[in-house]
Amino acid sequence: xxxxxxxxxxxxxxxxxxxxxxxxxxxxxxxxxxxxxxxxxxxxxxxxxxxxxxxxxxxxxxxxxxxxxxxxxxxxxxxxxxxxxxxxxxxxxxxxxxxxxxxxxxxx
Amino acid sequence: xxxxxxxxxxxxxxxxxxxxxxxxxxxxxxxxxxxxxxxxxxxxxxxxxxxxxxxxxxxxxxxxxxxxxxxxxxxxxxxxxxxxxxxxxxxxxxxxxxxxxxxxxxxxxxxxxxxxxxxxxxxxxxxxxxxxxxxxxxxxxxxxxxxxxxxxxxxxxxxxxxxxxxxxxxxxxxxxxxxxxxxxxxxxxxxxxxxxxxxxxxxxxxxxxxxxxxxxxxxxxxxxxxxxxxxxxxxxxxxxxxxxxxxxxxxxxxxxxxxxxxxxxxxxxxxxxxxxxxxxxxxxxxxxxxxxxxxxxxxxxxxxxxxxxxxxxxxxxxxxxxxxxxxxxxxxxxxxxxxxxxxxxxxxxxxxxxxxxxxxxxxxxxxxxxxxxxxxxxxxxxxxxxxxxxxxxxxxxxxxxxxxxxxxxxxxxxxxxxxxxxxxxxxxxxxxxxxxxxxxxxxxxxxxxxxxxxxxxxxxxxxxxxxxxxxxxxxxxxxxxxxxxxx
Numbered sequence: 001x002x003x004x005x006x007x008x009x010x011x012x013x014x015x016x017x018x019x020x021x022x023x024x025x026x027x028x029x030x031x032x033x034x035x036x037x038x039x040x041x042x043x044x045x046x047x048x049x050x051x052x053x054x055x056x057x058x059x060x061x062x063x064x065x066x067x068x069x070x071x072x073x074x075x076x077x078x079x080x081x082x083x084x085x086x087x088x089x090x091x092x093x094x095x096x097x098x099x100x101x102x103x104x105x106x107x108x
Numbered sequence: 109x110x111x112x113x114x115x116x117x118x119x120x121x122x123x124x125x126x127x128x129x130x131x132x133x134x135x136x137x138x139x140x141x142x143x144x145x146x147x148x149x150x151x152x153x154x155x156x157x158x159x160x161x162x163x164x165x166x167x168x169x170x171x172x173x174x175x176x177x178x179x180x181x182x183x184x185x186x187x188x189x190x191x192x193x194x195x196x197x198x199x200x201x202x203x204x205x206x207x208x209x210x211x212x213x214x215x216x217x218x219x220x221x222x223x224x225x226x227x228x229x230x231x232x233x234x235x236x237x238x239x240x241x242x243x244x245x246x247x248x249x250x251x252x253x254x255x256x257x258x259x260x261x262x263x264x265x266x267x268x269x270x271x272x273x274x275x276x277x278x279x280x281x282x283x284x285x286x287x288x289x290x291x292x293x294x295x296x297x298x299x300x301x302x303x304x305x306x307x308x309x310x311x312x313x314x315x316x317x318x319x320x321x322x323x324x325x326x327x328x329x330x331x332x333x334x335x336x337x338x339x340x341x342x343x344x345x346x347x348x349x350x351x352x353x354x355x356x357x358x359x360x361x362x363x364x365x366x367x368x369x370x371x372x373x374x375x376x377x378x379x380x381x382x383x384x385x386x387x388x389x390x391x392x393x394x395x396x397x398x399x400x401x402x403x404x405x406x407x408x409x410x411x412x413x414x415x416x417x418x419x420x421x422x423x424x425x426x427x428x429x430x431x432x433x434x435x436x437x438x439x440x441x442x443x444x445x446x447x448x449x450x451x452x453x454x455x456x457x458x459x460x461x462x463x464x465x466x467x468x469x470x471x472x473x474x475x476x477x478x479x480x481x482x483x484x485x486x487x488x489x490x491x492x493x494x495x496x497x498x499x500x501x502x503x504x505x506x507x508x509x510x511x512x513x514x515x516x517x518x519x520x521x522x523x524x525x526x527x528x529x530x531x532x533x534x535x536x537x538x539x540x541x542x543x544x545x546x547x548x549x550x551x552x553x554x555x556x557x558x559x560x561x562x563x564x565x566x567x568x569x570x571x572x573x574x575x576x577x578x579x580x581x582x583x584x585x586x587x588x589x590x591x592x593x594x595x
Contacts, residue, residue, distance in 0.1 A: 004225060008334070020351040022348075048205075051161050056164045064208045070171040070174045070175040
């Protein structure tokens with residue numbers, strides 16, 4: 001455990017402002033992907049969990065650490081994958097329409 | 109040298125996270141942004157693994173493998189309609205990781221923890237623990253393991269706030285006496301209980317606000333972890349997540365014209381006394397899908413207003429097909445999406461995207477509200493409160509002041525609905541009784557499928573128009589008991 005410096009507080013506050021300004025411009029269209037992406041990013045607690053599970057400081061610490069690593073990995077891997085799956089679905093024009101425009105109308 | 113490398117990795121990760129979120133500002137750049145964030149995460153993890161503190165890798169590997177398997181399986185197999193549940197439970201995982209790291213850190217350092225360190229640690233485990241149970245509660249409600257209606261009992265708010273005060277008291281004591289181990293656990297237990305109590309009185313329609321708020325808490329718990337283990341990338345990522353959740357919950361409560369406090373402690377839809385039936389009978393006009401098809405066939409412009417009912421009926425594909433059919437007939441078709449339609453921010457957009465509806469057709473209220481008056485048909489599918497005119501002019505309504513979609517200004521209003529049950533807020537919807545409103549009762553998906561079939565037939569046999577059927581007038585009691593189901 002390290003001593004906490006005032007610089008860390010600066011980082012927190014400034015990053016909060018940056019986050020707010022960046023996120024303010026995300027259109028409502030993408031609010032669900034935004035939630036799931038920030039969720040994946042907050043899986044960064046994985047970093048803390050890795051140190052806890054890997055620093056060999058007792059059985060209890062290792063067991064809890066492994067649970068923490070598992071939980072955080074679920075968020076990181078699952079979060080990024082599902083966000084990508086969602087974003088893949090957003091497109092400008094329906095594929096059927098594109099086909100139709102290319103090769104004439106066809107009965108659906 | 110090694111520390112510089114590690115710090116370099118973390119700095120790059122922090123920058124990549126911000127660039128990643130910036131990518132989400134437009135659909136065209138969103139996937140590229142996500143790749144930035146993924147690379148950032150990879151850098152942070154690799155940097156950490158190269159770090160000298162880690163001496164045993166076998167257990168880490170176990171956790172990573174199990175976590176990846178569960179995460180990937182959830183990402184691949186979870187249907188889009190279950191997205192609110194998935195978001196809810198992922199907040200629980202993130203917060204669990206933060207809380208456990210906090211507990212481990214506490215026990216590694218317990219006699220030598222300073223007041224400032226304890227402050228960070230306290231925030232970490234308190235926010236973490238209440239987010240764990242709060243998110244699990246939200247998950248259970250969305251998955252309908254628990255009733256989605258608000259659960260309230262006497263002195264509930266009193267109990268919640270009292271418990272919060274007790275937990276903060278313990279926190280305060282721990283800052284000055286960090287060695288009090290049992291109290292540390294008592295505080296975590298209180299946090300877990302507060303999480304349950306906080307979400308218990310939240311009803312389905314208020315879920316978007318609560319999910320966003322839990323998102324924010326999970327982020328702040330990560331940031332607190334960053335303080336505890338002295339890691340700046342955690343602080344940055346946590347702050348980003350916290351800001352995002354905060355922004356979304358602000359936006360959602362503004363879209364409902366309610367304050368945070370009102371959402372958290374108001375328990376809309378439960379405490380409201382039963383409305384008195386006024387005695388007078390009011391009539392709605394019940395139409396068949398044939399009438400609706402006839403109407404839509406004539407329409408030059410259609411605005412579709414989806415609500416949570418669309419998600420329940422899984423009707424997004426049928427709606428998309430209807431939109432395609434109408435567009436092929438030359439009608440202008442757009443979708444009006446209210447920010448709080450559904451159970452999470454952006455819920456309707458994701459479902460319609462899944463059904464291949466191009467996102468140019470999805471409009472926000474500000475973009476489309478003035479166009480309703482020049483629109484032939486407003487087709488409302490499973491939405492209720494977001495089109496209730498009571499929000500505009502009925503002062504004593506719980507909806508009063510909420511920005512709504514002006515669907516009532518369209519020339520014809522068509523409502524696909526299962527029954528006349530009032531929406532989540534328990535407010536009867538005047539719109540259903542208007543002369544120009546066509547109520548088509550039944551499962552939204554079944555109705556839409558029938559509509560699509562009829563429209564295709566018309567197209568096949570040119571010249572044979574659908575004849576309008578005489579509408580069936582039906583008398584129903586003016587006010588039905590408020591139910592807390594889906595709006």
